[in-house]
Amino acid sequence: MTDAHVPVMRDEVVALLAPAPDGTVVDATLGAGGHAEAVARARIERYGSARLLGIDRDPEALDLARGRLGDLPGLQLQLAQVRFDALGDEVATRGLDDVAGILLDLGVSSMHLDRPERGFSYRQDGPLDMRMGPDAPETAAELLDRLDLDELTDVLRRWGEERHARRVARAILDARPITSTSRLAEVVADAMPPGAAARDRGHPARRTFQALRIAVNGELDALRAVLDQAVDALVPGGVLVVLAYHSLEDRIVKQAFAAAATDCVCPPDLPVCACDTVPTVEPLVRRAGRPSPAELADNPRSSAVRLRAVRRLDTPSPRRAGGLP
Structure with missing residues (x-):
């Protein structure tokens, strides 16, 4: 297996996580370990040693x-x-009460995109799989076989933000069974109305592939769930860094961080605060971080990334019912 992974915004991630308090760093999307290695080396230089828990669903x-x-x-x-x-x-389970930093590098990695047999790329032919790990219950091909027109339209519209969702969904259902990435990309491209390619940027199938990947792997539900857990796990002064690659991910992260950093949720017409809300984090970046021009030149795949980060305050975690927004 070739390591083609290029850690996105590596220097910015290291600058945020290396100075975090002495303790365990959790890379919850470990992948090929590029970010983890850079952070670990920086923390070894700073503290003399480093502790890392790496999490990934892909063996x-x-x-x-x-x-x-x-x-x-x-x-x-x-x-x-x-x-x-x-x-x-x-x-x-591991009794880690010293979590000083957490990294979430969301989306699909170069390691997956560059391996056609994993089924993530619309630019290379491979089986229509898209599972990030063996725990995913069905492949993208199986999902397409199961969904009806309304369900597939909803998936494409909600998770791909595909403006031609129903048109694309109908074309996919008419072409079933679809078992390869190249065939799906061809069907989607042919379904686009005249002039759509000139108006849209990138490959016409990119939104469909994004939507199916999110659906197959339950990515957005997992993201909503982990943000609460990550904040709760951090020690005071601990840092949570999230790299998001499309608006759906980034919107969830932005809203979750804003909710955790707020000190009042009272109605605006209430003259005195009565909610006793206590913020649990403070933002470390006021606006989403973007890759440098040099990184964009070296790694065009980094162009979509948005970096957000917060620091855990020395305040108790609120009792949550249903998680952050």
């Missing part, structure tokens, strides 16, 4: 990261093959 990614990190002098490494919304359970 192949864990094997690659183990080879990359296992012999790093000064690093105490633990690995867990679970989806990232199991972060809270993993931290509790």
